[in-house]
Amino acid sequence: xxxxxxxxEINKEAWEYATTLxxxxxxxxxIKLEYExxxxxxxxxxxNLDNKVNFSKKKILQICCNNxxxxxxxxKNGANLCVGVDISSLSIEEARIxxxxxxxxxxxxxxxxxxxxxVEFEGMFDIVLFTTGSLRWLHDLDLLFQKVFHWLAEDGxxxxxxMHPITEIINDxxxxxxxxxxxxxxxxxxxxxxxxxxLDYIGHTNDHGKQNCWFMHKTSDIVSAIIxxxxxxxxxxxLPNDIAGIYNKLDEHQGMVPLSYLLIGxx
Ligand SMILES: C[S@@+](CC[C@H](N)C(=O)[O-])C[C@H]1O[C@@H](n2cnc3c(N)ncnc32)[C@H](O)[C@@H]1O
Numbered sequence: 001x002x003x004x005x006x007x008x009e010i011n012k013e014a015w016e017y018a019t020t021l022x023x024x025x026x027x028x029x030x031i032k033l034e035y036e037x038x039x040x041x042x043x044x045x046x047x048n049l050d051n052k053v054n055f056s057k058k059k060i061l062q063i064c065c066n067n068x069x070x071x072x073x074x075x076k077n078g079a080n081l082c083v084g085v086d087i088s089s090l091s092i093e094e095a096r097i098x099x100x101x102x103x104x105x106x107x108x109x110x111x112x113x114x115x116x117x118x119v120e121f122e123g124m125f126d127i128v129l130f131t132t133g134s135l136r137w138l139h140d141l142d143l144l145f146q147k148v149f150h151w152l153a154e155d156g157x158x159x160x161x162x163m164h165p166i167t168e169i170i171n172d173x174x175x176x177x178x179x180x181x182x183x184x185x186x187x188x189x190x191x192x193x194x195x196x197x198x199l200d201y202i203g204h205t206n207d208h209g210k211q212n213c214w215f216m217h218k219t220s221d222i223v224s225a226i227i228x229x230x231x232x233x234x235x236x237x238x239l240p241n242d243i244a245g246i247y248n249k250l251d252e253h254q255g256m257v258p259l260s261y262l263l264i265g266x267x
Contacts, residue, residue, distance in 0.1 A: 007139050007192055007213045008087060008112040014212035015088035018199035019067075023094070025203025033098060037073045049262055052235055053159050055079045058126040061151055063113050064134035068095025068106070075106050082106045083121070085113055113138065118150035125151050130160045132243045132260075133201075136168070136214045139192065141225035149229050149267060158231055158265035163244050164258040165219050172246040174198065174206065180249045189216055201244065222263070231265035 025031070056078040062071050065084030068091075075082045082105065086092050092110040099106045109116070128148045138144050148158055169187050171178045174197070178184075193216060196208040226233060238258035242250065247259055 004114065004139055008114065010194075010211060010213045011137055012087045012112070014199060014210040015086075016090050017210040019088050019090040019094065021198075021200040021205060021207055021209075022067075022202040023090075025200065025205070028203070031202070033069070036069055037076075049159065049161055052262065052264060053127065053157065055127065059083075059124060059153075060127045060129055061085070061121060061125040062129045062131070063148075064130065064137065065095065065108065066091045068092075068098050068108055070129075070131055071095075072098055072103065072106060075103055080105065080126075081124075083125070084108045085111060085116060087112050113147075114140070114143065116147070118147045121151040123150070123153050125156055126153055127157050127159055128152055130162055132161070133163055135160070135162055135217055135222065139215050141217060141221060142228065145225050145229035145231070149231065152267045154267065156267045157234075158226065158263075158267070160222075160261070160263040160265075161243070162261065164238060164261050165217060165222070166258055167244070167247070168216055170257065171249075172244075173248050174204075174246065180247070180253070185216075187216075187218060191215075201246065219261075226263070226265050231267060233263065234266050235262065235264040237262045 055074050057080050059081040060071065060074060060079050060083070062084045065071055065086050068084050071082045071084045084095060089110045092108045095108045099108070128151055135141070145158070152158065169183050169185050171180050171182055171184055192213050194211055194213050196211055198206050198208055199212060200207055223233065223236065239260045239262065240255045240258065241260045242248070243260045250257065250259070
């Protein structure tokens with residue numbers, strides 16, 4: 001099997017499994033859809049990503065959309081067509097259930113983003129959006145941003161609101177016995193990283209069920225791949241916000257380490 005296909009196969013299995021854990025946790029904790037949406041509203045919609053992105057009336061494509069809550073929240077707050085793509089069939093199934101029939105113009109596709117041909121969405125979107133924990137799963141940033149460029153309409157925006165690459169090298173709350181400032185791996189390394197770390201970010205269990213495969217993209221790798229694919233970067237802001245909710249231990253040291261970033265690229 002082509003090695004890139006292998007990464008996607010591994011991650012598909014890992015995310016199908018993680019989705020079952022998330023569904024179980026939501027059920028056990030009685031987490032309601034409305035509650036989760038209320039959590040994503042302030043971040044994504046009300047503050048319009050630091051007031052720099054206007055989602056209103058925009059056609060939005062979200063890559064790695066998981067169960068679609070963010071897109072649905074955007075749609076409910078005035079976006080135009082919203083399309084989500086994710087490799088996990090269970091997440092997309094859930095996204096379709098979460099989208100009540102009353103919400104038109106929200107569509108979800110289950111596929112590996114690298115299998116989606118550039119021409120399929122040629123020039124369709126005003127915004128292509130990546131949020132928390134998306135880029136680390138995608139092995140080829142160059143090919144990714146090449147596709148994104150084609151999917152965007154003239155003057156369209158690439159919006160990334162993701163975890164900062166620095167978070168890959170420090171401890172999160174799952175390793176309580178270690179100092180949060182211990183460097184657990186080098187920043188300068190590349191290639192596929194195979195791991196059994198739990199992906200259960202809803203139940204926060206340590207269930208190591210399936211292997212996953214992620215990629216250490218340095219800040220410079222991300223920025224370079226965007227520039228090389230003809231975007232102009234309009235904004236790049238490093239932020240102290242723990243958008244993944246797994247760096248609570250750092251709360252008392254807020255501001256010492258960047259935990260997320262917002263990048264806006266213009267076609
Ligand atoms: C951390 S989750 C993203 C969560 C999302 N930001 C949210 O808040 O709902 C990462 C997602 O990336 C998806 N994913 C991983 N590799 C992918 C690929 N090659 N193509 C499409 N989706 C992929 C996974 O299935 C998973 O749903």
